[in-house]
Amino acid sequence: MSVHRATPHDAARLHVSGAARYTDDIPVPAGTLHLAFGLSTIAKGRMTDVDLNAVRAAPGVVAVLEADDLPHDNDVSPSAHDEPLLSAGEICYLGQPVFLVVATSHLAARKAARLGQITYAAETPLLTIDDALAADSRFEDGPRIYIKGDAEAAIAQATHTVTGQIEIGGQEHFYLEGQVALAVPQEGGDMVVHASSQHPTEIQHKVAEALGQPMNSVRVEVRRMGGGFGGKESQGNALCVACAVVAARLGRACKMRYDRDDDMIVTGKRHDFRIAYDVGFDGEGRIAGIIFEQFVRCGWAQDLSLPVADRAMLHADNAYHLQHARITSHRLKTNTQSNTAFRGFGGPQGMVGIERVVDHIAHHLGRDPLEVRRANFYAPADATSAASGDGHQPAQAPPAQDDLATRGAAPKGGGVSTVPATAQTTPYGMEVTDFILHDMVAALETSSDYRARRASVAAWNEANPVLKRGIALTPVKFGISFTLTHLNQAGALVHVYQDGSIHLNHGGTEMGQGLFTKVAQVAAAAFDVPLDHVKITATDTGKVPNTSATAASSGTDLNGMAVKIACDTIKDRIAACIAERYQAASDQVIFTDGHVEVGAERIAFKDAVQLAYMSRVSLSATGFYATPEVTWDRIKGQGRPFYYFAYGAAATEVVIDTLTGENRILRTDILHDCGKSLNPDLDIGQIEGGYVQGAGWLTMEELIWDDTGALKTHAPATYKIPCASDRPEIFNVSLWDGANAAETIYRSKAVGEPPLMLGISAFLALSDAVASCGTDYPNLQAPATAEQILSAVDRVRW
Amino acid sequence: MTIEINNRPYDLPDDARISLLDFMRERLEFFGSKKGCNQGACGACTVLVDGERILSCLALAAQYDGRSVTTIEGVANGDELHPLQALFVEHEGMQCGYCTPGQIMSGIALKSELERGAPSNVSSDLTVAPRLSRDEIKERLSGNLCRCGAHNGIIDAVAAYVGGEEQ
Numbered sequence: 001m002s003v004h005r006a007t008p009h010d011a012a013r014l015h016v017s018g019a020a021r022y023t024d025d026i027p028v029p030a031g032t033l034h035l036a037f038g039l040s041t042i043a044k045g046r047m048t049d050v051d052l053n054a055v056r057a058a059p060g061v062v063a064v065l066e067a068d069d070l071p072h073d074n075d076v077s078p079s080a081h082d083e084p085l086l087s088a089g090e091i092c093y094l095g096q097p098v099f100l101v102v103a104t105s106h107l108a109a110r111k112a113a114r115l116g117q118i119t120y121a122a123e124t125p126l127l128t129i130d131d132a133l134a135a136d137s138r139f140e141d142g143p144r145i146y147i148k149g150d151a152e153a154a155i156a157q158a159t160h161t162v163t164g165q166i167e168i169g170g171q172e173h174f175y176l177e178g179q180v181a182l183a184v185p186q187e188g189g190d191m192v193v194h195a196s197s198q199h200p201t202e203i204q205h206k207v208a209e210a211l212g213q214p215m216n217s218v219r220v221e222v223r224r225m226g227g228g229f230g231g232k233e234s235q236g237n238a239l240c241v242a243c244a245v246v247a248a249r250l251g252r253a254c255k256m257r258y259d260r261d262d263d264m265i266v267t268g269k270r271h272d273f274r275i276a277y278d279v280g281f282d283g284e285g286r287i288a289g290i291i292f293e294q295f296v297r298c299g300w301a302q303d304l305s306l307p308v309a310d311r312a313m314l315h316a317d318n319a320y321h322l323q324h325a326r327i328t329s330h331r332l333k334t335n336t337q338s339n340t341a342f343r344g345f346g347g348p349q350g351m352v353g354i355e356r357v358v359d360h361i362a363h364h365l366g367r368d369p370l371e372v373r374r375a376n377f378y379a380p381a382d383a384t385s386a387a388s389g390d391g392h393q394p395a396q397a398p399p400a401q402d403d404l405a406t407r408g409a410a411p412k413g414g415g416v417s418t419v420p421a422t423a424q425t426t427p428y429g430m431e432v433t434d435f436i437l438h439d440m441v442a443a444l445e446t447s448s449d450y451r452a453r454r455a456s457v458a459a460w461n462e463a464n465p466v467l468k469r470g471i472a473l474t475p476v477k478f479g480i481s482f483t484l485t486h487l488n489q490a491g492a493l494v495h496v497y498q499d500g501s502i503h504l505n506h507g508g509t510e511m512g513q514g515l516f517t518k519v520a521q522v523a524a525a526a527f528d529v530p531l532d533h534v535k536i537t538a539t540d541t542g543k544v545p546n547t548s549a550t551a552a553s554s555g556t557d558l559n560g561m562a563v564k565i566a567c568d569t570i571k572d573r574i575a576a577c578i579a580e581r582y583q584a585a586s587d588q589v590i591f592t593d594g595h596v597e598v599g600a601e602r603i604a605f606k607d608a609v610q611l612a613y614m615s616r617v618s619l620s621a622t623g624f625y626a627t628p629e630v631t632w633d634r635i636k637g638q639g640r641p642f643y644y645f646a647y648g649a650a651a652t653e654v655v656i657d658t659l660t661g662e663n664r665i666l667r668t669d670i671l672h673d674c675g676k677s678l679n680p681d682l683d684i685g686q687i688e689g690g691y692v693q694g695a696g697w698l699t700m701e702e703l704i705w706d707d708t709g710a711l712k713t714h715a716p717a718t719y720k721i722p723c724a725s726d727r728p729e730i731f732n733v734s735l736w737d738g739a740n741a742a743e744t745i746y747r748s749k750a751v752g753e754p755p756l757m758l759g760i761s762a763f764l765a766l767s768d769a770v771a772s773c774g775t776d777y778p779n780l781q782a783p784a785t786a787e788q789i790l791s792a793v794d795r796v797r798w
Numbered sequence: 799m800t801i802e803i804n805n806r807p808y809d810l811p812d813d814a815r816i817s818l819l820d821f822m823r824e825r826l827e828f829f830g831s832k833k834g835c836n837q838g839a840c841g842a843c844t845v846l847v848d849g850e851r852i853l854s855c856l857a858l859a860a861q862y863d864g865r866s867v868t869t870i871e872g873v874a875n876g877d878e879l880h881p882l883q884a885l886f887v888e889h890e891g892m893q894c895g896y897c898t899p900g901q902i903m904s905g906i907a908l909k910s911e912l913e914r915g916a917p918s919n920v921s922s923d924l925t926v927a928p929r930l931s932r933d934e935i936k937e938r939l940s941g942n943l944c945r946c947g948a949h950n951g952i953i954d955a956v957a958a959y960v961g962g963e964e965q
Contacts, residue, residue, distance in 0.1 A: 008887055015895030016883040016902060018830020018870030025829035107820075176834045176842060176896040176945050226832070226896030227945050260835040512894025512946050681890050689893060689947030716839035716943065724939035725920075727949045 002524035002531045003746050006681035010517040010536055022226050023180045023196045028253055033062055035242055035256035036109035037097035038116040043125035043335040043709025045091050051117035055101060058115055060108030065100040070245060072212035076237040078202060078408035080302040085241055092300035093335050094709040095265035102246050125335035125709045129274050129295045132332035139302050139331040146313055146637030148427040149324035154289025158280025162364050166356050168349050168782045171270035171342055171697040174721050177226020179236050180257040183243035191244050193220045197236040198228045198509050199549035201405050204541045206237045207244040223538035228511035230341030233549045234303055235267040264714040268340035271308055272297045275353035285361045285372030289324035292316050292353055296331050299338035304408045305331055307483055308346035310634050315350035317426050319437050319477040320376035325427040335709055341551060344753045347478055351757050355474055359764050363777045370473050378435040379424055405548060407484055429638045434645055434741045437475045440671050441649050448651040448669035461772040466658055470769025473651040474761040478754040479642030480553055481630050487548040488627035490558035494566040496619040500606030502534045507547030508559040509539045513752055514682035515555040521678060522560045522745060526567035528591045529605050553750035558625060560745035566623025577612045644742035646749045648672035650758035654765040658773060661790030663766060667730040670758055675740030675749030684733050687755040694759020696722040698782045773797050799863045804872030814860040819843045821859035830870035830899045841942030844900040845869045851907035870899035882906055885955040893946035901942045905956040908938040912960060930961055
């Protein structure tokens with residue numbers, strides 16, 4: 001079997017040879033034109049005069065388009081129709097595209113784009129969470145609120161209480177391959193778009209809308225991305241639509257690639273949050289009641305902000321059984337980039353909130369935070385049926401409404417879930433039945449030598465006045481499924497050719513996560529043929545339609561299952577054909593080791609395929625999969641949004657310099673749950689990378705806007721992501737060996753997003769190091785840059 | 799005015815303002831070197847000039863008249879991968895692959911830098927050859943960003959190349 005084995009990334013040899021082709025590497029047709037946006041230089045106001053004569057007169061310029069020149073819909077939003085490709089007059093953030101230059105070269109287009117003379121009537125922009133709150137500038141009619149039990153009463157009766165607040169900065173995706181698109185016009189008005197996109201169907205939809213044509217006239221192809229991380233779920237729409245509109249207008253291929261600074265100035269990022277908390281607890285640190293208020297800076301357009309904010313609420317419990325909780329979420333509209341999907345999709349921010357609370361409780365009580373975590377864990381999976389219930393009854397929900405293929409859509413209702421009254425439930429009424437963190441955390445505590453190291457950290461801190469160490473062990477429980485239930489579907493197309501070779505296509509996109517390799521493993525395992533018999537082909541809306549974004553960690557779960565279903569269909573046909581020939585029953589035909597066996601007969605797979613072909617049997621099939629059991633009402637905050645949970649835990653030790661705030665991660669130990677891993681090497685790569693990205697977000701990646709709304713950190717020279725020298729000196733990663741309780745593809749678990757939140761342990765280890773400097777709670781804010789750490793040290797010391 | 803790229807001569811562009819990276823990618827269709835930031839901060843465009851690594855986005859093609867450039871497309875021996883290319887496959891030193899060509903070119907160059915005793919920021923002594931260590935390798939790879947966080951495999955591959963398999 002080709003699954004549950006470490007096999008290299010399917011394109012590894014192409015990558016090391018420089019032969020792996022990205023969108024910017026596709027040789028373009030002769031006469032291809034290049035596009036660049038002219039960007040607004042204020043954050044809020046109106047354009048009163050637009051003089052583009054110098055732009056039109058610049059060398060190499062072929063055309064200049066403004067909003068009025070667009071033939072159909074001027075919109076590149078995923079669903080809310082609030083995001084014009086080009087501003088029609090109103091300016092909503094600094095860096096907003098206002099005109100489009102078409103030129104004979106990339107450089108000519110970019111140079112000309114700087115020459116626009118625009119006069120503005122500027123207004124005072126709303127830049128911060130406080131600005132938006134003061135102006136009551138928000139999406140949706142008001143805050144969303146999820147309630148379980150009576151948090152106020154529980155807090156009032158609790159022995160101890162703490163309150164606090166944490167600011168959590170955003171995060172630039174910094175996919176190493178920037179946004180890029182190439183549109184090539186076809187006969188009869190058809191359009192082919194080569195995109196660097198996690199969501200080819202959305203590109204197809206938006207391009208069709210912009211061209212005023214049906215979706216069947218647009219074909220979108222994505223072979224691979226040079227990183228996505230959520231930043232290519234909706235943020236590539238503008239480039240693809242711009243290229244397609246101009247290509248249709250001028251009848252020439254059009255290409256657009258954002259320069260790195262433009263990319264960072266134009267596109268949305270991870271949402272920055274403020275989370276305020278009020279918690280009551282007992283002497284052991286057991287939480288009696290908790291109130292969270294989450295403030296979400298969404299930026300100027302809705303994009304995917306509603307489901308991002310929802311997911312933050314859905315992870316406000318992380319691994320902890322909250323009996324009485326109220327979670328309020330404010331989705332604030334500001335004159336900044338429209339924040340968007342980023343690995344974890346709000347989950348990380350919600351999780352930082354509760355982990356911060358647990359850390360604060362432990363500090364208040366003088367207990368080891370790990371013990372407070374344990375005291376609040378959900379009951380383990382094997383004890384779930386016997387666990388004492390909280391009597392929480394889920395609400396009845398109205399029926400679902402029709403929707404689009406984007407996570408940005410906001411249905412008003414969902415399904416009905418039935419949970420026994422005795423079940424342990426999340427604050428949103430989902431029963432937790434697969435909780436495995438008790439055993440995982442115990443195993444990591446031992447393998448990381450947590451207890452002894454905690455003692456040695458304390459001893460070090462006693463002896464050293466300047467360098468202080470800290471350690472933290474934090475858990476992750478992350479919900480797997482799209483919270484917009486109908487997106488949990490996928491399709492696949494499999495052909496078996498006469499020579500026994502297999503052509504595989506599915507709706508997922510490859511951005512480095514190894515999806516194509518895993519899905520090919522599934523196909524090879526289905527027929528039990530060597531992996532090299534399977535050709536993985538570019539994602540193509542002409543082969544598999546109506547796909548969901550490759551997002552929510554769902555790529556392998558959904559597409560792997562769809563591929564298996566397609567393969568099984570073909571296998572059944574071949575088996576029926578072989579059975580008839582050898583006068584056996586179909587279920588006696590076995591595919592094994594590159595052969596097909598029936599009774600004593602054993603023929604090569606290739607020969608069986610030829611027999612089937614000669615018998616006029618179809619060797620091509622589609623597969624379709626829809627995740628069972630999920631149902632969710634996002635307005636009531638009730639239901640089962642997730643098919644299952646993925647778990648993990650990380651222990652991180654750090655050292656800080658109390659004179660400068662500089663800091664290093666010394667050692668990281670991770671134990672992560674991938675169910676029965678389809679490919680341990682790829683999964684470990686996702687875990688390492690997720691941790692690094694999460695730790696980077698919370699420790700060094702800082703976005704700064706000035707008072708005019710200009711993003712000042714718009715290039716790698718000013719925005720610091722983790723590099724090789726930031727790698728912990730000791731970095732141990734292990735997989736938790738256990739099958740998924742849910743019926744997923746070969747009982748594996750999704751792994752794309754959950755490990756990012758392992759990075760929270762780095763943040764709380766820094767907090768622990770700061771705490772050793774005095775008696776007050778460090779109240780560390782994220783990202784914990786050197787400046788933040790230095791000021792926190794000063795706070796606890798004085 | 800000619801430049802040699804992967805052992806073949808090419809006429810330099812008439813326009814002296816064209817970067818070496820743009821010249822290779824846009825004129826010659828050598829797409830292996832990537833444009834990550836185009837401002838010398840990400841390392842995706844790293845190539846060798848007479849064995850020394852440079853950032854081709856910050857270099858003008860015209861500067862390299864008569865010089866010999868090696869790109870990722872030029873390091874293998876026919877179908878046989880360069881040892882460091884093979885080590886990147888073996889150690890899974892990539893995810894999305896976009897930084898990989900630059901990482902490999904840097905890895906090849908840093909081996910020769912270490913061999914001739916060039917110190918780095920983390921070398922303890924500037925007067926003697928730096929001791930081979932993972933810290934030296936990490937420091938010398940820190941100009942090649944990897945957003946996927948595949949540093950473990952990258953460092954392992956380069957360490958195996960620099961220090962032999964036993965390292």
